Amino acid sequence: MKTQLLPASPAASSSGRPELSPTKEPARGWFARQYRQRMLRTDLLTVIAWASVAAAVALWLADGGATNITTPAALFTAGGIVAGLAGMDLVLLMLLLAARIPFIDRTIGHDRALEFHGKLGKPSLYLLLAHGVLIAIGYGMAEGLDPVSESINLWVQVPDMWLAFVSMALFIAVVVTSLVAVRRRFPYEFWYVVHLLTYAAVATSIPHQFSVGGLFAAGTWQRWYWLAICIYTGSALVYFRILEPVLATARHQLTVAKVEAVAPGVVNIVMRGRKLDQLAGTGGRFFIWRFLAPGMWWHPHPFSLSAEPIFNGPEGQGTLRVTVRNLGSGSAQLLRLRKGTKVALEGPYGLLSTAARTKNKVVMIGAGIGITPLRALLETTPFAPGEATVLLRGHTDQEIYLGGEILDLCQARGARLFHLTGPRGHGRSTWLPDDAVRNGYSLNSYVPDIADADVYVCGPAAWAANVIADAGKAGVREEQIHHERFDW
Amino acid sequence: MKIRGTVAAALASAGILLAGWQTGTQVGGISTVASSTTATGTTGSTGTGSSGTGSSGSGTTGTGTSGSSSTSGTSGTSGSTGSSSSSGSSSSSGSTGTSASGTYKGTAVQTRFGPVQVQITVAKGKITDVTALQLTNTDGKSIQISNRAAPLLRSKVLAAQSANVQTVSGATITSDAYLTSLQAAIDAAHL
Numbered sequence: 001m002k003t004q005l006l007p008a009s010p011a012a013s014s015s016g017r018p019e020l021s022p023t024k025e026p027a028r029g030w031f032a033r034q035y036r037q038r039m040l041r042t043d044l045l046t047v048i049a050w051a052s053v054a055a056a057v058a059l060w061l062a063d064g065g066a067t068n069i070t071t072p073a074a075l076f077t078a079g080g081i082v083a084g085l086a087g088m089d090l091v092l093l094m095l096l097l098a099a100r101i102p103f104i105d106r107t108i109g110h111d112r113a114l115e116f117h118g119k120l121g122k123p124s125l126y127l128l129l130a131h132g133v134l135i136a137i138g139y140g141m142a143e144g145l146d147p148v149s150e151s152i153n154l155w156v157q158v159p160d161m162w163l164a165f166v167s168m169a170l171f172i173a174v175v176v177t178s179l180v181a182v183r184r185r186f187p188y189e190f191w192y193v194v195h196l197l198t199y200a201a202v203a204t205s206i207p208h209q210f211s212v213g214g215l216f217a218a219g220t221w222q223r224w225y226w227l228a229i230c231i232y233t234g235s236a237l238v239y240f241r242i243l244e245p246v247l248a249t250a251r252h253q254l255t256v257a258k259v260e261a262v263a264p265g266v267v268n269i270v271m272r273g274r275k276l277d278q279l280a281g282t283g284g285r286f287f288i289w290r291f292l293a294p295g296m297w298w299h300p301h302p303f304s305l306s307a308e309p310i311f312n313g314p315e316g317q318g319t320l321r322v323t324v325r326n327l328g329s330g331s332a333q334l335l336r337l338r339k340g341t342k343v344a345l346e347g348p349y350g351l352l353s354t355a356a357r358t359k360n361k362v363v364m365i366g367a368g369i370g371i372t373p374l375r376a377l378l379e380t381t382p383f384a385p386g387e388a389t390v391l392l393r394g395h396t397d398q399e400i401y402l403g404g405e406i407l408d409l410c411q412a413r414g415a416r417l418f419h420l421t422g423p424r425g426h427g428r429s430t431w432l433p434d435d436a437v438r439n440g441y442s443l444n445s446y447v448p449d450i451a452d453a454d455v456y457v458c459g460p461a462a463w464a465a466n467v468i469a470d471a472g473k474a475g476v477r478e479e480q481i482h483h484e485r486f487d488w
Numbered sequence: 489m490k491i492r493g494t495v496a497a498a499l500a501s502a503g504i505l506l507a508g509w510q511t512g513t514q515v516g517g518i519s520t521v522a523s524s525t526t527a528t529g530t531t532g533s534t535g536t537g538s539s540g541t542g543s544s545g546s547g548t549t550g551t552g553t554s555g556s557s558s559t560s561g562t563s564g565t566s567g568s569t570g571s572s573s574s575s576g577s578s579s580s581s582g583s584t585g586t587s588a589s590g591t592y593k594g595t596a597v598q599t600r601f602g603p604v605q606v607q608i609t610v611a612k613g614k615i616t617d618v619t620a621l622q623l624t625n626t627d628g629k630s631i632q633i634s635n636r637a638a639p640l641l642r643s644k645v646l647a648a649q650s651a652n653v654q655t656v657s658g659a660t661i662t663s664d665a666y667l668t669s670l671q672a673a674i675d676a677a678h679l
Binding site: 058 | 492493494496497498500501502504505507508509511512513598599661
């Protein structure tokens with residue numbers, strides 16, 4: 001059994017590290033309250049999302065839309081209008097989910113926000129297609145034309161309508177390239193650029209909504225409401241996706257201080273900057289980094305801090321550290337980063353943090369490079385000595401990155417630590433090493449009280465899925481599992 | 489927790505939809521009243537004389553109130569109707585008006601922006617006036633278009649004495665409907 005067990009030791013331990021300033025332990029029940037509040041915010045978001053769709057339809061109802069359905073043609077037209085309103089509303093919701101609004105991020109997390117964003121993709125496209133088809137049929141019937149001639153008429157004769165047709169084509173392109181089957185055939189960058197066309201798709205769809213649509217004619221309150229939600233969405237995108245990152249980059253003025261090898265193909269990138277006190281306690285959350293060097297600046301890297309910021313100046317001057325493994329062409333360049341390279345950052349994002357805690361006990365399970373965010377989380381997340389367990393998985397001890405630092409932290413704060421090394425096992429707990437599986441170990445064997453703990457999981461997607469399945473069998477409820485998916 | 493959110497969302501959505509529906513039925517009532525008054529206004533303009541009842545009878549929508557308002561022949565065009573004194577013969581327009589004098593209604597042509605219907609006034613086999621009974625009016629923009637296109641079309645038709653005139657650019661849909669209705673009116677007048 002290549003596992004290693006450290007009995008819980010009191011917080012004041014003897015490791016060579018400087019004082020760790022472990023966060024003050026909160027009162028009992030604090031995490032449960034935090035969880036209840038987060039659920040309340042989740043419900044609020046659910047209500048807002050559904051209510052906004054209802055409101056879009058209500059705009060039309062309030063205009064007497066339903067009372068005007070007197071002919072079959074009017075019925076088709078009405079269906080088309082409602083589909084268009086609901087479809088546009090879903091598109092705006094999608095944009096808001098992708099806008100990295102802090103309220104959404106600390107409520108459901110970045111990855112779940114993007115998951116909902118993705119789930120809305122197809123429904124919104126179907127609604128927009130239905131909008132176009134039903135309107136063409138309805139208008140056509142009113143004039144005695146077939147839908148195709150009617151569409152051509154609309155394109156040719158009605159101002160702003162050609163833009164709406166362009167918009168429809170763009171929406172189709174964006175959704176099709178986002179389908180998993182299609183997306184896998186293209187590099188990330190291709191998908192990303194096509195996805196940027198969403199903004200063009202939305203922009204070209206807006207003129208006809210206000211000029212052709214009678215519902216939003218000048219002087220109606222519906223027009224003001226629609227304008228307001230469009231402007232709000234646009235502002236949120238501009239602020240949180242462009243302005244705030246630029247401000248953060250200017251505020252912290254990060255430069256690469258040094259790049260040091262941790263293991264073969266793995267480096268620590270240490271960056272020097274200002275006002276880093278504002279980033280304290282973000283362990284586990286991730287930032288999007290751009291290293292502003294030729295050929296690299298456009299490539300965004302999502303990395304978590306692998307240690308709390310270290311301050312050495314009166315205004316929060318100090319250093320940040322990320323630990324990076326050479327995974328792709330983009331990461332390979334990082335190993336050769338030059339000292340002094342300027343760094344742009346966005347974030348922090350995600351819920352792999354203390355903000356997600358629901359219980360007093362905590363378990364952290366990491367594999368490979370996924371160990372490093374847990375290293376930072378372990379440093380600050382509050383727990384009483386003996387109430388934390390850390391499970392680290394690697395092929396060899398060398399693959400337990402930052403293993404030494406984690407050992408020190410566990411000793412200092414009183415956490416149990418297991419190194420799970422060896423080749424991958426077979427059977428149901430394939431996240432464990434082979435010998436552990438053959439001995440019949442599961443998650444419960446290492447953490448008997450796991451059902452009463454928050455479980456942070458960080459590692460490759462398939463491995464993490466196995467861990468989460470095992471945790472579920474051990475009685476861990478869904479809301480206790482905290483896992484950030486980095487795969488796009 | 490999930491159930492609480494879903495229930496709350498469903499209730500909020502239902503409430504919003506209900507409020508929208510409630511407002512809508514009120515607005516709907518007003519809008520039908522409004523459309524009926526505009527209808528009577530235009531039909532009133534044709535009558536001027538005694539035949540107010542005849543025209544209101546054939547008026548499209550609920551023109552119950554038209555009797556009272558018909559006396560105030562609104563538009564300037566009614567003047568010309570009066571001068572031609574063909575109002576008396578309008579009773580024949582309903583049926584087989586062989587003498588090509590009187591007022592003749594075209595069919596109401598449906599467009600995506602609302603129905604269009606015109607009426608022509610004929611004196612001694614000549615179109616002396618064209619009145620729009622209904623014009624595209626579903627929203628501000630189409631009303632604007634209608635107001636611009638109708639006078640242009642009227643003068644073109646009076647000059648050409650037929651429906652074979654150029655459509656007004658930027659108001660193609662309204663023009664097409666206008667001329668279609670006009671042709672029907674011309675057919676009815678056996679011109």
